[in-house]
Amino acid sequence: MANGGSGSPLAIELSDINKSFGDVHANRNVNLTVVPGHIHGIIGENGAGKSTLVSILYGFYGADSGTIRINGEPTTIRNSADAIGKGIGMVHQHFMLVPNFTVLENVMLGHEGSLSVETSARKAREALNKLSQDFGLAVDPDMIVEDLPVGLQQRVEILKALFRGAEILILDEPTGVLTPLETEQLFDILRALREQGVTILLITHKLKEIMAITDDVSVMRGGEMVAHLQTADTSPAKLAELMVGRKVLLEVDHTPARPGAPVLDVQDLCLTDTAGIDQLKQISMTLREGEIVGIAGVSGNGQSELLDVLSGIIAPTGGRFAVGTNEVTANATSNPAELRDFGVAHVPEDRHKCGIVLPFSAAESMILGYSGSDEQDGGWWLSPSRLEESCASRMKEFDIRPPIPKLQSANFSGGNQQKIVLAREISTQPKLLLVGQPTRGVDIGAIEFIHKQLIALRNEGCAILLVSVELDEIMSLSDRILVMNNGHIVGELAREDADETALGLMMAGIGVDEKDSRSVTGATS
Amino acid sequence: MADLWLQFLLTIDATLRVATPLILCAMAGIFSEKSGVIDISLEGKMLMSAFVAAAVATLTSSAIAGMFAAIGVAIMLGLLHGLASITLRGNQVISGLAINILASGLTVTVGIAMFQQGGQTPSLARAERFRPIELPFAEQLGGIPIIGTIYREVISGHNILVWIALGAVLFTAFMLTRTRFGLRLRAVGEKPEALDSAGVSVARTRYLALIIAGVLCGMAGAYLSTAHGSGFVREMTAGKGYIALAAMIFGKWQPRGALLACLLFGFLEAVASRLQGVELPLIGQAPVDLILALPYLLTVILLAGFVGKAMPPRAIGEPYIKER
Numbered sequence: 001m002a003n004g005g006s007g008s009p010l011a012i013e014l015s016d017i018n019k020s021f022g023d024v025h026a027n028r029n030v031n032l033t034v035v036p037g038h039i040h041g042i043i044g045e046n047g048a049g050k051s052t053l054v055s056i057l058y059g060f061y062g063a064d065s066g067t068i069r070i071n072g073e074p075t076t077i078r079n080s081a082d083a084i085g086k087g088i089g090m091v092h093q094h095f096m097l098v099p100n101f102t103v104l105e106n107v108m109l110g111h112e113g114s115l116s117v118e119t120s121a122r123k124a125r126e127a128l129n130k131l132s133q134d135f136g137l138a139v140d141p142d143m144i145v146e147d148l149p150v151g152l153q154q155r156v157e158i159l160k161a162l163f164r165g166a167e168i169l170i171l172d173e174p175t176g177v178l179t180p181l182e183t184e185q186l187f188d189i190l191r192a193l194r195e196q197g198v199t200i201l202l203i204t205h206k207l208k209e210i211m212a213i214t215d216d217v218s219v220m221r222g223g224e225m226v227a228h229l230q231t232a233d234t235s236p237a238k239l240a241e242l243m244v245g246r247k248v249l250l251e252v253d254h255t256p257a258r259p260g261a262p263v264l265d266v267q268d269l270c271l272t273d274t275a276g277i278d279q280l281k282q283i284s285m286t287l288r289e290g291e292i293v294g295i296a297g298v299s300g301n302g303q304s305e306l307l308d309v310l311s312g313i314i315a316p317t318g319g320r321f322a323v324g325t326n327e328v329t330a331n332a333t334s335n336p337a338e339l340r341d342f343g344v345a346h347v348p349e350d351r352h353k354c355g356i357v358l359p360f361s362a363a364e365s366m367i368l369g370y371s372g373s374d375e376q377d378g379g380w381w382l383s384p385s386r387l388e389e390s391c392a393s394r395m396k397e398f399d400i401r402p403p404i405p406k407l408q409s410a411n412f413s414g415g416n417q418q419k420i421v422l423a424r425e426i427s428t429q430p431k432l433l434l435v436g437q438p439t440r441g442v443d444i445g446a447i448e449f450i451h452k453q454l455i456a457l458r459n460e461g462c463a464i465l466l467v468s469v470e471l472d473e474i475m476s477l478s479d480r481i482l483v484m485n486n487g488h489i490v491g492e493l494a495r496e497d498a499d500e501t502a503l504g505l506m507m508a509g510i511g512v513d514e515k516d517s518r519s520v521t522g523a524t525s
Numbered sequence: 526m527a528d529l530w531l532q533f534l535l536t537i538d539a540t541l542r543v544a545t546p547l548i549l550c551a552m553a554g555i556f557s558e559k560s561g562v563i564d565i566s567l568e569g570k571m572l573m574s575a576f577v578a579a580a581v582a583t584l585t586s587s588a589i590a591g592m593f594a595a596i597g598v599a600i601m602l603g604l605l606h607g608l609a610s611i612t613l614r615g616n617q618v619i620s621g622l623a624i625n626i627l628a629s630g631l632t633v634t635v636g637i638a639m640f641q642q643g644g645q646t647p648s649l650a651r652a653e654r655f656r657p658i659e660l661p662f663a664e665q666l667g668g669i670p671i672i673g674t675i676y677r678e679v680i681s682g683h684n685i686l687v688w689i690a691l692g693a694v695l696f697t698a699f700m701l702t703r704t705r706f707g708l709r710l711r712a713v714g715e716k717p718e719a720l721d722s723a724g725v726s727v728a729r730t731r732y733l734a735l736i737i738a739g740v741l742c743g744m745a746g747a748y749l750s751t752a753h754g755s756g757f758v759r760e761m762t763a764g765k766g767y768i769a770l771a772a773m774i775f776g777k778w779q780p781r782g783a784l785l786a787c788l789l790f791g792f793l794e795a796v797a798s799r800l801q802g803v804e805l806p807l808i809g810q811a812p813v814d815l816i817l818a819l820p821y822l823l824t825v826i827l828l829a830g831f832v833g834k835a836m837p838p839r840a841i842g843e844p845y846i847k848e849r
Contacts, residue, residue, distance in 0.1 A: 081724030096722040110723025112705045
């Protein structure tokens with residue numbers, strides 16, 4: 001890629017970076033050049049090596065071979081302190097903030113400049129005020145970080161990097177936890193930073209973000225750099241193709257739904273957790289055969305709890321719900337097996353925690369929860385050969401690769417692990433399928449497949465409740481969309497009426513004050 | 526009335542003496558645990574340093590030399606705990622337990638080999654022990670009612686380690702809240718990756734915490750055998766390390782809370798020994814055994830988490846591993 005012809009050296013120049021973890025070649029002869037003052041995107045699927053590359057740049061790992069130049073100077077970065085010394089700052093995907101510290105304490109941590117905390121705090125406060133003014137990044141320095149909304153916590157991360165003198169800012173998947181509105185605000189901040197001459201390296205798997213904000217983009221696939229482009233010269237379809245290595249259908253083939261009889265009926269469902277916090281507040285909804293209902297919302301607004309209650313993992317503390325004629329009332333003993341017998345299947349949000357057992361073979365993970373079914377002779381004895389046989393046929397049906405039933409579940413990629421869970425749950429021909437984050441950490445190719453499966457299942461008459469933080473996914477799959485905020489369902493939109501702005505406002509809880517007052521009465525009942 | 530007052534003062538005085546090793550150990554525990562390292566090896570470190578302090582004091586005829594040797598050995602054990610649990614990422618409870626077992630066995634074995642007295646060290650002479658420091662005019666002022674008697678009975682007549690223990694509480698509070706090291710220490714116990722990404726070594730910070738804990742434990746051990754007692758007796762810590770741990774948890778990992786909890790434990794023990802053989806109205810013979818057992822019962826209850834909701838450092842017990 002050309003260096004814009006100017007005399008100033010490149011901000012970052014990586015040549016022939018290699019890094020292996022055991023047998024996995026995470027980075028293979030990676031080259032990257034970043035022009036100062038540009039927003040440079042790196043896009044690629046999960047496991048493409050993006051995070052490894054920036055971790056090398058920030059000193060979390062050493063590269064096995066290759067050279068790094070920062071502002072034209074050859075550099076070795078052994079640890080984060082080195083990187084910070086070279087003017088590199090990083091906003092991690094999972095925030096590196098001490099939750100019970102104040103904003104100020106977090107900002108100065110590791111960069112105190114004095115043995116006495118008081119002296120450091122005074123200096124940091126001044127610097128913070130100045131940064132806030134220069135970049136329009138206002139945060140109250142005395143707030144406890146865990147009390148701040150996610151968007152502001154991320155702002156603290158950015159301030160932290162700037163406080164340390166960062167001229168190159170790396171952001172690793174920064175929008176995963178943000179509402180569309182917060183994402184817009186973040187992009188405004190990034191544009192302002194660019195104007196002040198900060199070089200930004202944006203790591204993402206979202207095509208839309210690359211198109212919206214970057215000047216240049218590099219594409220990674222399977223540990224290698226496959227393309228360096230100027231954003232203006234490319235298109236989402238072309239980038240997707242580069243990422244996956246083949247043509248990809250970005251749009252889901254969505255035919256109108258033909259809803260039938262009600263399958264799930266939820267009335268005033270409430271959940272108060274053991275800490276006394278109301279997680280679900282008077283949730284009511286109905287799901288019919290042959291429709292997909294999407295639940296949009298920023299994660300942590302009750303969606304996970306809703307799935308837990310409906311799948312029988314947690315008993316509700318108020319209200320009731322019914323699957324067909326089978327009713328579950330408040331404070332009944334939680335029993336996922338019973339719900340399964342009612343015809344409810346569940347693809348959990350966190351497949352590593354609840355979906356599969358990583359050290360189990362694929363065949364074993366494929367029967368979790370169904371080991372007592374008829375297929376397994378009533379469940380007393382397991383027949384490994386039979387397990388593997390049925391697993392092999394499902395692997396073929398769901399295109400799970402590699403198709404080896406004996407292989408440990410941990411050794412499959414995220415997409416294939418998700419397909420194992422999906423195959424297991426779908427094959428029981430459920431009346432109601434609860435799906436949480438079906439494509440989190442799943443590559444584009446597998447996303448396409450999973451989406452097709454969900455639509456096909458719907459067309460066969462299954463009712464599907466879809467929870468996802470990916471708005472695009474909700475909008476492209478759902479027939480109706482419910483929005484959750486702070487434990488409430490704050491609104492419903494038909495497929496045709498849903499757009500990002502409308503959903504984003506609802507997700508942020510704007511214009512839902514009256515519902516909040518209702519929750520007070522709901523909580524006491 | 527005056528007699529009762531004197532009895533009360535003597536009990537308070539004894540409380541301080543009994544609580545001293547607990548306070549030192551609890552402060553040690555705060556350093557270790559705030560850094561995210563579970564420290565049940567307080568017991569073993571204290572026992573081993575009690576032995577080393579007495580042995581070295583015997584051999585060199587110097588209590589000070591004994592104490593520095595005790596501090597040295599407690600630091601070594603702390604570093605061993607660090608090696609197992611920080612560098613090698615082993616289980617911190619198992620590592621601590623191993624140190625306790627090691628100390629229990631090694632003190633007796635080495636003691637028998639060195640002194641042939643069934644695991645005890647020879648009784649220490651006056652010069653080989655930390656002596657009480659009589660404050661000026663204690664006797665003269667002792668005649669003044671209340672204030673004078675408090676001065677004579679409670680404040681005067683303690684050895685230097687009692688004062689060091691109280692100083693350690695101030696030191697701990699100051700270190701935690703007012704210094705750069707304290708900020709990093711609290712951060713590493715809550716979210717080590719935040720410290721790492723800020724360019725500060727997680728392992729270094731935790732090792733430093735364990736070294737400070739070793740210094741404090743070493744002094745606690747030296748106090749037991751060369752100040753409070755006059756020689757090492759096998760298993761002389763008798764669970765005081767665990768009691769200190771309980772006090773620290775009861776005090777919610779805060780120096781002030783831990784101090785108060787240690788004083789409470791000390792008070793119970795002091796009362797028990799005061800009441801030895803005393804006839805109480807209505808009850809009759811004082812149930813000394815029961816009162817002596819109280820600190821231990823309280824420890825079990827506290828460690829089981831029955832009292833209040835304690836908020837331990839969030840990253841406690843987890844070895845720090847850089848994620849992929």
